[in-house]
Amino acid sequence: MVNAMEAGDPSNAGQPSPGVNLAGGDATPQQRPAPRFQPDHMLPDAERGKAVLYRMLLIRRFEERAGEMYARAKIGGFLHLCIGEEATVVGTSAAMRSNDYLISTYREHGQVLARGTPPQEVMAELFGRVTGVSKGRGGSMHMFDAERRFMGGYGIVGGNLPIAAGLGLAAAYRGTDDAVVCMLGDGATNQGTFGETLNLAALWKLPVVFIIVNNQFGMGTSLARHSAMTKLAAKGEGFGVPGTTCDGMDVLDVESCVKNALDLARSDRQPVLIEAVTYRFRGHSVADPEEYRSKEEVDEWRQRDPIVQFANKLIRGGAITGAEAEALDKLALQEVDAAVKFADESPYPELDTLYDDVYVLGDQLRGWYSVDARSPDTQRGEGIAGDAELQRIAEASAAHTEGADFDEQIVMREGVARDTPGPPPLPLPPEEGV
Ligand SMILES: Cc1ncc(C[n+]2csc(CCOP(=O)(O)OP(=O)(O)O)c2C)c(N)n1
Ligand SMILES: [Mg+2]
Numbered sequence: 001m002v003n004a005m006e007a008g009d010p011s012n013a014g015q016p017s018p019g020v021n022l023a024g025g026d027a028t029p030q031q032r033p034a035p036r037f038q039p040d041h042m043l044p045d046a047e048r049g050k051a052v053l054y055r056m057l058l059i060r061r062f063e064e065r066a067g068e069m070y071a072r073a074k075i076g077g078f079l080h081l082c083i084g085e086e087a088t089v090v091g092t093s094a095a096m097r098s099n100d101y102l103i104s105t106y107r108e109h110g111q112v113l114a115r116g117t118p119p120q121e122v123m124a125e126l127f128g129r130v131t132g133v134s135k136g137r138g139g140s141m142h143m144f145d146a147e148r149r150f151m152g153g154y155g156i157v158g159g160n161l162p163i164a165a166g167l168g169l170a171a172a173y174r175g176t177d178d179a180v181v182c183m184l185g186d187g188a189t190n191q192g193t194f195g196e197t198l199n200l201a202a203l204w205k206l207p208v209v210f211i212i213v214n215n216q217f218g219m220g221t222s223l224a225r226h227s228a229m230t231k232l233a234a235k236g237e238g239f240g241v242p243g244t245t246c247d248g249m250d251v252l253d254v255e256s257c258v259k260n261a262l263d264l265a266r267s268d269r270q271p272v273l274i275e276a277v278t279y280r281f282r283g284h285s286v287a288d289p290e291e292y293r294s295k296e297e298v299d300e301w302r303q304r305d306p307i308v309q310f311a312n313k314l315i316r317g318g319a320i321t322g323a324e325a326e327a328l329d330k331l332a333l334q335e336v337d338a339a340v341k342f343a344d345e346s347p348y349p350e351l352d353t354l355y356d357d358v359y360v361l362g363d364q365l366r367g368w369y370s371v372d373a374r375s376p377d378t379q380r381g382e383g384i385a386g387d388a389e390l391q392r393i394a395e396a397s398a399a400h401t402e403g404a405d406f407d408e409q410i411v412m413r414e415g416v417a418r419d420t421p422g423p424p425p426l427p428l429p430p431e432e433g434v
Contacts, residue, residue: 041252043317050320050328052094052251056086056307057332059110062119065336066109066126070286074344075126077139080107084281087306088213089114091246091254091276092181095262101167101180103151103160106141107213111183115150117143119335120342129346135357136349157218158191160184161210165197168206172269179207179265181258187218187226189235198271202240205269209261210236212273213248215280220292236273248278249306252313278306 044052063081070079082089085107093114096102104111112122117133125132126140134144134153143153151167154160164182171178188194189212201208212232216223229235233243246257254276261272279301283290290298311325 041250041256043313043319044252046319049314050324052090052255053307053311053314053320053325054328054332055090055093055114056251056310057329058119058335059086059089059113060307061329061332061336062113062122062339063109065340066123067282067286069123069126069340075140076128077141078106079126079140079286080284081282081286082107082110082280084301084306085213085215085248085278086110087251087254087310088183088211088248088276088278091251092183092211092258094251094255095258096181097178097262099149099176099178100262101149101151101164101171101178102183103164103167103180104153104183105157105160105185105188106153106155107185108143108153108183109140112143112145112150112153115145115148117145117148117150119339123336123339123343124346127343127346128348129343130349131342131346137357158184158188158193161188161191161193161197164208164210165201165204165206168201168208168271169204171207172205177207177266179209179262181209181211181262183211183213185218186212186214186216186223186232187221188212189232190218190227194235195239198236198239198241198273201271206271207265207269208271209258209265210241210271210273211258212275214275214277215248217280217284217292219284220288220290222292231275233273233275241271241273243273243275245275245277248276249301249304249309251306251310279304 043049060083063083066075066079067081069075089110093102093111102111102115109122109126112133113119121131121133122143124130125134125136125138125143128136128139130136132138134142138144138153141153141155144150151163152160154163160182161184164180168180171180184194198210200206201210212235214223214232218226223230223232227235233245236243244257244261247253257274257276261274264270264272279298281298281302282288311320314320315322315325
């Protein structure tokens, strides 16, 4: 796998490539017409169909189990699940090359799994263990896997957008034809960074595809209540970024739309905005009492479950059998079980590594002095005092998680449903299909 920092031709260093135009956009002030993508929904062959279905199943089962582990206090902090949005995630990554960059928001467990990071590393990150993909320091919102060009995981709404432009500029500057996919929520389109980034992306002709995962809500505020312009695909036009819409519940529609947009971004250096219309089946985070929408509305969207729809399509088209779909689901559950076991058996990071990796320099310069050179004395978290502190934290944590019974732990986390369900069996259709 290519290291993100080594990509591109080093002989281009310092030479702006023809793809970068820092001076400005087209001389002609006309707006480019919005791309008109022809839907291309040919059923994939059996092998690819299975791979796409498996990826979606893995994400669904992983997230269900993550919710359960949060309720058991194995996971701390916040936890934002993308259950219901799997087609937007898997369709997007299926359209990308391995050298392309993907950058996302805090709702990103699915993205990192779709990019190929092993589930045990993602689960260990949620558990805060040193074997996690961000060494247990990032947690749910800050997964990062440079090797697979997954560039994070950001807790600040809209914070990933300027970084996406930077990645696009770097790709163009190095003279590569790598492209960038930036996923953001509908709520993030109201942030200042949205306009600032789209403006520069269009002006500098950066190869960036922006995908708005329109799950209809920013926390508890519906789209119509947080955005004057609800046709989000049109929200980039004033900045010179044409937009298009796809069905975010249909993995094939997402894949073909993103693929077309990436082609345009790569060959014409034209940033594109995609609005993928979808829905999250769970709350904003696992601590969301969901008082802002009705159960009926959620149920209506659940009828369009992207995983069931795609499995049905494959079965009806004769690409796979119902039994094969069931077997894939079992496999996903097994992989998730193994990930939980791995995470639970992994150690926490050593306390004296607290200041490592704070800056890029951390690799050469380890310890507190990579962040504060004012005092050479032993710092908090270092030396013998640090070991005692580590022991104290470990004991307190063990007493917290093992002493309390399951019900009490659920009560401790306000807002989590008491009947947090285990993973329900996926309603796969009979072999003949529906
Ligand atoms: C700059 C900033 N403002 C506010 C918040 C609090 N906040 C966290 S998530 C969220 C809603 C974002 O909604 P959306 O962009 O639609 O993403 P979704 O959660 O639906 O995936 C808000 C306002 C934040 N994290 N960062
Ligand atoms: Mg949203």
